[in-house]
Amino acid sequence: MVQNLANSKLKERREKILRRYPPKRDSLLYILHDLQDLNPQNYLTSEDVKAVSEYLGISVGEVESVISFYSMFSRKPRGRYVIRFCSSPTCHLLEGPRVLEELKKLLGIEVGQTTGDGLFTLEMTSCLGACGVAPAMMINDEIYGNLTPFKVKEIIESYRKKGK
DSSP, rough: HHHHHHHHHHHHHHHHHTTTSOSGGGGHHHHEEEEEEEESTTTTOOHHHHHHHHHTTTOOHHHHHHHSTTTOOOOOOSSSEEEEEEESSSHTTTHHHHHHHHHHHHTTTOTTTTTSSSSEEEEESSOOGGGOOOEEEEEEEEOOOOOHHHHHHHHHHHHHHHEE
């Protein structure tokens, strides 16, 4: 009964997001972003994909191909805070690998994994466009640059204090 109520509310919220945009292919990325943000585990469900496909009149395969192309989208549950670590040549040359190792040690996970408490998911990205402050990472929508192992530790601790 409680699960049905939760599913009903989620469906209502999904439909509200869809109605926010015109039913045109150009709306696809905006809709996917909003639907993913709606999910507390930062991912797109099969129900989301089907609803988008029907609303925009495009195939499920086309929606899936867009999701798989863009690294900001996920089809599997992720942590509340998604950390995208930049792997560009500039970040790599400016001690990125050393900072990444410290980050993995602090989180106790490898790239592509989520912490046991569900707070953090660690992902790599090819470029954040923050070369002037390399090495850099993004946590959800916030970019952090000029990273050092010490600075990364402070940042992660601040997010842990925020908690769930």
